[in-house]
Amino acid sequence: MIDFLQYLLDGLATGSVYALIAVGYSMVFGVLQLVNFAHSELFMLGAYLVMLLFAQGAPIWAAVLLAGCGVGAFAVLMEKFAYRPLRSSGRLAPLITAVGISIFLQNLVQALFSPNPQAYPFHLPDGILEFGEDILVRQRDILIFILAVVLTLGLEAFVRYTKPGKGIRAVAIHPQAARIVGVPYNRIVSLTFFIGAVMAVVAGALQGAATNQIWPYMGVSSGLKAFAAAVLGGIGVLPGALVGGLALGIVESLLVGYDLSTFKDGAAFLILILVLLVRPQGLLGKKVLVKV
């Protein structure tokens, strides 16, 4: 029982990073029905940019803020020049473009920095809290978890109560109707890309600071898992991204705990398949009836 509790706690930190990345997948899908596979590269870019700014002497909050704006702006431009012209060409074309951008960014970062992993200049506190003999929690895991919850719930409040947030919901519910009633469609789409990118930057900086290493392909595996987490929680639903991310983190941790570590990386995709088969709207999603 004690063990189980420990594994549960261990899963929360990894899950929090998945959740922060999943938010971006979820929002963009909600608005455009596009799986933006380049999103995982924004996570990687964010980690690098924060490293660069921090090394230049910026305090960490400013480095994250500036990097968030930078990568956010990049995401907006990416949408404008790579996805928008393809909006009327079906779903496959933008999807392939996304994979292309992803490969481009991975190689760009390899060329600019190096293919080798970089040690991260900024670290989170590495103390551990001990609860009795057997329960150990790293301080930074708590920090990451709180940050993830606050950011996702804050974002949910933004989407629910502010005017631009309502715009995002309107576009997600019915793009044509939203446009007719005067919601600035393109600006809303840009906004979702921007917000998703900012979240990914925070996740990238957290991952770098927690594990002391970043590398050009760091987005690939985390990104795919975060996508699975977004689907698990209910794609297009923000608290769903949080729930899905945390659930996936816990499942992975439990598999390692109970001697099934070999299956850890497969779990995300097994869950993805099961969710799509059994409950395609995800844990927190509502069933969408398509009227014929």
Added chain:
Amino acid sequence: MNHTLARRPFLALGALSLAALAVAGLSLPGSAFAVVNSVKVGAILPLTGQTANFGQDTLNGLKLALEKDTSMPKVELVVEDTLGTPAGSATAVNKLISTDKVSVIIGEVASSNTIAASAPAQNAKIPLMTHASTNDSITKGKDFISRICFIDSFQGEVMAKFAKGELKAKTAVILVDSDSDYSRGLRDSFKAAFTKEGGKVVEEISYSQKDTDFKAQLMKVRKEKPDVVFLPGYYTQVGAILRQSAELKIKSKYLGTDGWSGEDLFKIAGPASAGHYVSNHFVADDKDPKVQAFAKEYQAKYGKVPSDMAALGYDAAYFIKNAVRTADSSDPTKIKDAINGTKNFQGITGTISLDANRNAIKSAVVTKTTTTGFVFHARVNP
């Protein structure tokens, strides 16, 4: 990525046409006067990706050797990046064979990658000589595949005996990289030898090359409190594991293998990298004058201490030139026969003789880690 080492373009052209002639069978192999003039050698190396240190160091060693040794035959080196993946390695080998038409190929480093590259090389009858892949199965049943490094059943045994003998360890936990043939092979050989010596492997835990947080695995290590943790993995994950292990105040000693020898390990692990024991092919502070001379030259050219991948790359260049001279031809099959028959080749990493299974019989060094690198601890003969 395509690095051509010929100094001047017309030399490269000359070498190319000579190689083409040789391949076309127009040279006069076997004739006492016709020492082969040039040979086209391919190298498949992880220049990018998670094991990029290995590829970059190997290439440094290869280049140093080829610059230093200007004797005939002239080597035209064609380097292909494998991205450190099995698929990338197979692609690289196919390109070297079909487009560049090389006579012999050096590489890869990680065993899974060399295994992926070995089938196309064997099918095309182009010798593939790996300088650093240690998994036992690599050369099995493939007469065009050979290596100049020791194999894992030896390496695992070295560390098992070291754990039992010198460290007096009774219990061990093995952390296995489940994405790597190398790591799984070493797990088996260490476990067999350690058990035979009277030790007990209390737990085997896997991790993946995609992992960055190892807390779940390390919590199990912490609970078992083994005397040693055997960690046959690659430096990127090893660095992170060592760092996180120290955070969790795990006291067990770590035992590593040659996959540890990338400089990034020390960057990632920081102070946690010190005090562990590792089996290597070579260590730069070895008192052997040959090693010292090489280390000095390498340091002068690249400004850093040579890793064992650098030394193996250096040996590989001399070894291949030696084989081509013996074969006196750039014909791949003749070079293969010369490679497979090599005995008592004196390299920086030891005396290399290939056995009937085309594996090198060589000694290993056990090194101790500091916060910046490896220092000599003991030499173990087969």
